[in-house]
Amino acid sequence: MMLSQAVRTYISRFDVLPGRRVVIATNNDDAYATAEAVAAAGGEVVAILDARDAAPATRFPVFTSAVPLSTRGRRHHLASVEARIGTDRRRFDADLLAMSGGFTPVVHLHSQAGGALDWRGDIQAFVPGVSRQAVTSVGAAAGEVAPIATIAAALPDPKHSFIDFQNDVTAADIDLAWREGYRSVEHLKRYTTLGMATDQGKTSNMAALARLAGAAGVDIPQAGLTTFRPPFTPLTLGALAGADGGGHAAPRRRLALYDRHQRLDPIWQPLGYWHRPRAYPLAGESLHQAATREARAVRTAAGIADVSTLAKFAVSGPDAAALLEVVCATGVKLAVGRGRYTIMLREDGMVMDDGTFWRLDENRYLLTSSTGGADRMEAHLSYAHRVLAPHLRVSVVAQQEHLAGIALAGPLARDILATLAGIDPPAHMGIAEATIADVPVLILAASYSGERAFEIYAAGSEAAPVWDALEAETRARGGCPYGLEALEFLRIEKGHIVIGAEADGRTTPHDLGLGRMLRKSGGFIGTAGLTRAALSAGGRMQLVGLEAHDEAIPEGSMLIAATSAPVQGHVTSAAGRVLGDGAIALGLLTDGQARKGDVLLASSPTRNQHVRVTVTDPVFYDGEGTRYRD
Structure with missing residues (x-):
């Protein structure tokens, strides 16, 4: 039994027909739109029970002066609806009762x-x-x-x-x-x-x-009537206070390595719940100059960055892999000691988050996802376990604040790690356990920069000596710490997506060029949503690269064919080339994957910037992927 408009929402938004044989009970005309939606989706409208003496003309069986009285069910499913029609009673076989009782003005x-x-x-x-x-x-x-x-x-x-x-x-x-x-x-x-x-x-x-x-x-x-108290829709007190409500409303959460960053006098940037170093300017440097220097150090030597705020979940138990198969849209079969990049979808097939998962032991995995989506991912995992797969024997524990993480990236990263850890570092997407500065660490070989890179995790309370050792060795080899701005330059050049920009809640894996990664057997959240015809039709916004030779590409600008022409897309992220000349960007463009070579105008009227750009592949650096592999 559902509200009539809820039935329409399931059909139109999720392409889900809640029942095959539907009885609709109503006292107004709105329910007739639900009848049309049910029929269009392949369902049968068994009867419309209209409480009024007269009903509008329709192609469906309508009974006036009719109201439902009772229902019968079997095995948790509706089986029939009994109704009073005038002075008579009649029973209808149905598996869904949709109700429409009129509308109450929002006063x-x-x-x-x-x-x-x-x-x-x-x-x-x-x-x-x-x-x-x-x-x-x-x-x-x-x-x-x-x-x-x-x-x-x-x-x-x-x-x-x-x-x-x-x-x-x-x-x-x-x-x-x-x-x-x-x-x-x-x-x-x-x-x-x-x-x-x-x-x-x-x-x-x-x-x-x-x-x-x-x-x-x-x-x-x-x-009488109850008191109408705000808010109209339930929300948290934190939402009322807002992110800029002062220290009491939004406390500044410090990283485990805050003291190590603060001594370098960084530019701090709020991201999610945390404040993270955006860049570490030297005397007289602007933000852009500092970020460019740091990014070039990663490309030519090595750099270290604090990645502690990545969402991290320990997934363990006999059915740990089975739960990951529900949540992750990629294959999850891995040998112990290996990891894989993955994406997580909403039920409507849109990309919700991305990250990595690592098989630490036979029944023990580490799952990571984006910093800003940590709470969302925790709720998603809980929903998958409690609602979709309550029979699975698995435990999920959030470890975002337990483990501090340090990324070490660059062509000299492998040598630096070998020197400090005394081991042969793992190959790309491999795992190793070691000791650095007498602190036990977990080493994951993963790259977000396009260079050979590692994520090094230690208990937050013990991570400072690890940072000190990595920083000293990295500086000795010509590298330096780098912040979020340099990380942004590097990931744009490599064509990596970020949640909120390229994966903006309206893009599917196919839109982002990740369709080949999807597990062919399905079974993951979003599988059904991806089958909707509209998601494979033409005219969708798709990920592309953009190049300009003489001017910077304005981030957030519209993509148009010419001045005053219809908008065809927008720039999601923009930067300059780290080692070369010219500007690059990622964007979402209508049918973009088939439009490489097109010349468009990246237009930002509010900034009075209009730059000619060429549509390219979104990967601008090391398209073969040789740089991050041994």
């Missing part, structure tokens, strides 16, 4: 501004009345909705007649509250928990007031 802002409310019997709802402040409600919020039928039906089983679908409050619960002496609607709410779920009574309050008024023998307006 919250009007009420919170001190405005009075008036009752409209034709729509069975309160509407804005006299306003005390400069507030005017218009449209549906003012009650401009179609009238509904107000036919009532005796409930054969009040104990199983649900009024609040979220907190499972039944008609019998309201009747009991009345018998127990709860006359005030506010007391009724607290006694039954009616309207206290996440929808705050949006789908249940009017039906509950009608039941209470019936018990009291009064009209609904006389039964």
